[in-house]
Amino acid sequence: MHGIEPTRRPAGPAGPGGRSLGVAVVDPVPIFRDGLAALVHRNQGLHWAGQAASHHAALQLCEQVKPDVVLLDSALDPNCHLTKLLNAGDPALILVILIRDANRTQQYLATAIAAGAHAIVPRSIDSRRLAEAIRRAHSERRYIDPALAALTARPKRTAAPKGDLAHDSPPAPRGAMPLSRREYQVLQLVAEGLENSAIAKLLFLSVETVRTHVKSILRKLSARDRTHAVTIAFRSGILIARAEDGHVPVTADTTAIPDHR
Incomplete structure (x- = not known):
């Protein structure tokens, strides 16, 4: 694929806003990826673009398939390095962080947003709310689930730019990324x-x-x-212990949930 510039491929019935959105998932748990694939398949206006279980596989997936939206497990990106790299690699890509309880802090939220995350929702979110979050993140390029509203509270002394997702400046993350x-x-x-x-x-x-x-x-x-x-x-913290590499990109007209390696 070196030197090739793949394009996003609309597929399936388009939603109310126009063409279908390709959704990819980056998560280390196969059964969770299966559940998200099923959610995408049954929602009009969305189509399955693929899955990855590691940082390297996620970067390859996004380079090759060019999804519109990536759902990313916060436990796989505790320092938000992958979020930053994916955002830098494709500014049009919408990044939705599925935040676990362990990462449910004001510091993580602010760091993720600074790294380029467009939406942050609980990993335990129900399917209807997640589908809505995907659509809103794509149309508005910003969305934080109401359950996380307390984490966006602005310190009184801080004057934040209008339109930001979060108003507090994030502290420097552990293991700042020095690499390209x-x-x-x-x-x-x-x-x-x-x-x-x-x-x-x-x-x-x-x-x-x-x-x-x-x-x-x-x-x-x-x-x-x-x-x-x-x-x-x-x-x-530049590298983290992670699941085995592997991504399973899916062609746009595929209807079956893919097998996992």
């Missing part, structure tokens, strides 16, 4: 034990380009070698 989008992908594959040649094949790059990215990663993380870089990345 491609360097982040390379580092994740290095962490899985892949050599440069294997990484090059997966990312459709030359081995020399991968080698250049690895050198840049070592320099930015002040690491002695690849192993040291991975250790630093996990300790600083």
Whole structure:
């Protein structure tokens, strides 16, 4: 897919606002992804664009399929690095964070918004409200579920710009991202034990380009070698322990829920 610019593909019956929206899911739990796929299939105006269980797979999915909306599990992105990278990679992409109780804090909410999240809803939200949140996030480019309203309270001394989702400035997140989008992908594959040649094949790059990215990663993380870089990345929160890589993109006219790897 290197050098190819895929386009969004409308499919299925369009909703009241026009064309159908492609919805992808990034979540480590297969049965949860199945449930979200079923929700998308039964809602007019939405179609299933694919799924991912890891950061690397999510970046590949969005590069290849170009969904309109991504539903992202907050536990998979505790420092909001993936949110920032997805937003930077495709400014038109709508990012909806499914926030777990462990991340249900004012700090996380503000950090996610600063990273580019357009909507934040509880992960336990019911299907009707989630479908509405997807549509509102796409049409308004901002939506916070009423159940999270208390987390958006503005400190009295803060004067916020009009139209912001949240009014308080987020603190700097742990493990601030010093790497580019491609360097982040390379580092994740290095962490899985892949050599440069294997990484090059997966990312459709030359081995020399991968080698250049690895050198840049070592320099930015002040690491002695690849192993040291991975250790630093996990300790600083740049990388997190995650589910096995894999995404299952689905063609626009597919009606069956896809099998999982």
